Every structure is written in structure tokens, then in C-alpha cells.
Amino acid sequence: MCTECGCGSKGHLEIIEVEEKILAANDERARHNRETLDGHGICGINLMSSPGAGKTTLLERTIELLDSKFELGVIEGDPETDRDAERIRARGVPVHQITTGQACHLDAAMLHEAMHQLPLGTIDLLFVENVGNLVCPAAFELGTHLNVVLLSITEGDDKPAKYPTVFRKADLLLTKTDLLPYTDFNIEKAIREARVLNPQMKIFQLSAKTGEGMKEWIGNLHHKISKNYF
Amino acid sequence: MHELSVVQSLLETIESYAAEQKATTVTKVIVRNGPLSGIVPHLLRTTFDTFKEKTIAEDAELVIGETPLQIHCHDCKQEAQTMVLRFACPLCGSRNVDARGGDDLILERLEMDVDDDPY
Numbered sequence: 341m342c343t344e345c346g347c348g349s350k351g352h353l354e355i356i357e358v359e360e361k362i363l364a365a366n367d368e369r370a371r372h373n374r375e376t377l378d379g380h381g382i383c384g385i386n387l388m389s390s391p392g393a394g395k396t397t398l399l400e401r402t403i404e405l406l407d408s409k410f411e412l413g414v415i416e417g418d419p420e421t422d423r424d425a426e427r428i429r430a431r432g433v434p435v436h437q438i439t440t441g442q443a444c445h446l447d448a449a450m451l452h453e454a455m456h457q458l459p460l461g462t463i464d465l466l467f468v469e470n471v472g473n474l475v476c477p478a479a480f481e482l483g484t485h486l487n488v489v490l491l492s493i494t495e496g497d498d499k500p501a502k503y504p505t506v507f508r509k510a511d512l513l514l515t516k517t518d519l520l521p522y523t524d525f526n527i528e529k530a531i532r533e534a535r536v537l538n539p540q541m542k543i544f545q546l547s548a549k550t551g552e553g554m555k556e557w558i559g560n561l562h563h564k565i566s567k568n569y570f
Numbered sequence: 571m572h573e574l575s576v577v578q579s580l581l582e583t584i585e586s587y588a589a590e591q592k593a594t595t596v597t598k599v600i601v602r603n604g605p606l607s608g609i610v611p612h613l614l615r616t617t618f619d620t621f622k623e624k625t626i627a628e629d630a631e632l633v634i635g636e637t638p639l640q641i642h643c644h645d646c647k648q649e650a651q652t653m654v655l656r657f658a659c660p661l662c663g664s665r666n667v668d669a670r671g672g673d674d675l676i677l678e679r680l681e682m683d684v685d686d687d688p689y
Contacts, residue, residue, distance in 0.1 A: 354591050354684045358677045362580045362601065445572050476572035479608040504655065505608040508673070532665075536657040539668055 366480055369448035373455065373483025380460045382413075383564050384468065384484035388506055390499075391472030393492040394515040394548055396424045399467055401548040403431045405558045406465070410565050413463035415454045417446040417471045424469060434458050445476035448483055464565050474499065478506035486564075492516040497526045500534035507534050511542040513557070518547040573617045576609060576675065580618070581625055583677055588626045593682035596627040600679040602635045604672030605655045611636070614675075626682075635678070640670040 361367060377384045387395045396416075403412060414435040416424045425437035436457040438450050451468060458466070468484055470477040487510035491499050494516060500507045512534050514527065531543055544560070546553030580599070588596050599618075603609055611634045618632045638651035643659035644666040652660045659667050 350687045351594060351683045351685045353597070354593065354682050356587055356591065356680045356682070358583070358587065358680055360583065360677050362576055362583065362675045362677050365579055365582065443575070445575070447575065475608060479572055479576070501657070504657070505606050505673075508606060508669075533657075536665065536667060537669065 363480065366448045369452055370481035370483035373448055373452055374485070376452075376455060376460070377466065377483065377485070380463065381568065382460065382463050382466050383486070383568075384466045384482075385486045385488055386468045386470055386477075386482050386484040387488050387490065388470045388474070388477045388510065389472060389490035389492070389515075390474050390495055393472070393490040393495065395469050395472070395490055396427055397548045398490065398513070398515065398546075399428060399469065400431065401551070401554055402467075402558065402561070403428070403433055405554055407562060410464040410562075411462050413458045413460075413466045415451065415458070415466065415468045417450070417469060419443070419471060434463070440471055444471055444473050445480050446470050446482060447480045451482045451484075465561065474503040474506050478503075478509065486511065488513055490515050491530065493519045493523055493525045497530035498533075500530055500537060504537050507541075508537040510538070512544070514543070514545040516547055516549070517545050517552060518550045573609060573613045574621070576614065577617045577621050580677065581621060581627060584627050584630075584680060585625065587680055588682055591682060591684050593626065594685050596630045596680060596682045598633060598679075598681035599627060599630050599677070600633045600635065600681075602637050602676045602678050604637045604674050605639050605653070606669075606672045607675045609675050637672055639672045642668045642670065644668070 389395055399414060412433045414428045414433055417438045417440055418424055419440050422437040425435045428435040436454045438454050489506055489510040490513045492515045534541055544557045546557055584596055603611055615632055622628055636653060638653050641650045641652055641659055643664055645664040646659060646662040648661050650660045657667060657669050658665045
């Protein structure tokens, strides 16, 4: 019984020091995903970008150019349709489409379910194409080994400074470089501003359309898979 | 609007602590947000106030504290803190800096009413 103020309450105020990340449950599921990937010797790469930056086209070219001794798998995240998955399936690569509906990002639980729809035992490299969005996906760890953000030349060189959270935890892929002559995109500025956020960031410049710069990107993937460096 | 997923996770955590303490109601939820968490405090509050209804935290007040960004300047070699999401040294203005910290949204503390004599 409360004897302090005479209110008649039989309870007391309990203060609990929690100090826990609010997305700790997602982080835990992401750790489980990572263990699953490691257990199968799979390198997992989370591709993030705005809609239309060229994630699916990059994957199509990567499928063509990657050494055929390595097996790919792809998980597609989109609010609606399985059009991206169809493009990948047409190239003979195992793919699973996550249709997120209104959700603007993938989380670790969605990835977990999707991973079990793929033949994990045969895959060396798993690409996760996140929902096209430079904001929300950045807040959710998936358990992949690497985050890669695509920034297409037509989006403008100010995006790393405007969307710091997503660029901070990722390598950078400047895409559609064949369009550089038609824009005032300043490559040095974009790279400088991105490196402030993440000094260790690896940066690639490529055009999946013309093939320019694809060699470096593919070489980096070969290095990662063959050396188990992920 | 990923704040919805964040609030769902927050409410699950609150429910679990409240059940552990056999709380009758949660009165205050204190969180700490970093400038690089990707969470907008205003949207977090609106979403929390919408989705707390009919939960143990229905009457809870959400208190959002902000944590600073740590700036290490390569030019003046100083460490500084800033609440502004600007990647420049607050002391000398140089943009030759590393920015650290401020990535997380942390549930710091919960205050709840606990019934001492539930029977």
C-alpha cells in the first residue's frame, strides 16, 4: 500500500535500465543468417540503391561475366511484381522474390525465410537486391557480409552527403558512367563526400550497359569468393 | 517509413520487460537516438503514439534523447562532438574528418508501475 501520498495505490514505480538496441531482435536474426551463410561457405552481398539505379541490370551483367565455376543465387525484394526475379530466372540462376507490399525495406526475418527457398548447398555467392530506397534499408542489418550501394550518375553527386546512413556502412558502385558526358556529375566530389562517411569504402565505377569498369567489379567478386575473403 | 518496424520492435521489447516485472502499466519510455540511425525522432514519436494504443504502454510518455556525432579531424588533430549532421570539424571547419558513433537507436530506460499485491 502506498504510504507516501495516501493515493491508495498498492504498487510502486519500477525503473528498469535496459540499454538495448531497439532493433536487437533483428540484429540477432541477422547473426543467425550470417551463420547460415558461413555454414554453407556463401558470400552474401546486400545491394541497395534508389529505384532505377541499375541493380537488376548489374546482376544480369554479373551473371554473364562471373566465372562459371561459381554458382550464384539471388533474392529480390520489391514492393510489387516479380519482374526483377523473372529477369534473373531467365538467365538460369536460382532466385526467390520477396514481395514486401507496403514495406519499404527488407529485414533479417524476411531474408531468413527467402534463403530457405534457395539451394544453399550449391551457391557460392548470394546477392540480395534490397527494395529500391536510399533511406529505410540502411537501418536493418540482414546478416550479409557486404553492403554495396549503387549510385547512378543521373541521380546527382550530392547523394552521399544527403543520405549518409546508407553510404556509411557500404561500398560504393557508381553506375551508368556512360552517361557522364551528358550530366554535370562530379565524380571527385561524390567520392570525397562518401569517404568522409566511410574512409574504408571500396569504390567502383562502371557501366553495365557498355561493360566499362565491369572487369574490376567482377575481379573483386572473384577475389572475395575464391579466397573466402568475406 | 521504417519507423513502423522500429516501433513494433520497441513495443515487443517493452511488453517483454513489463511481463517480467508483472507491471500494470508502463509510464515512461526513454530512448537515445544517434544522428546516423536513420530514424527521424518526430516520426518515431508519431508512430509510437499511434501504435501504443491497447498495449501496456498505452499511457507511456516517449522521451527521445539525442546522442552526438564524434568527429575526428585529420587537420587540427582534435576530437569534437556535434549534434548537427554535418561532416566537418566544428573547431577548424575542415572537411578532412572521420565521423563516428551515432548509428544506433537505444532503449535506455523503462519506468513502470508494478503491483505489489497482485492477489
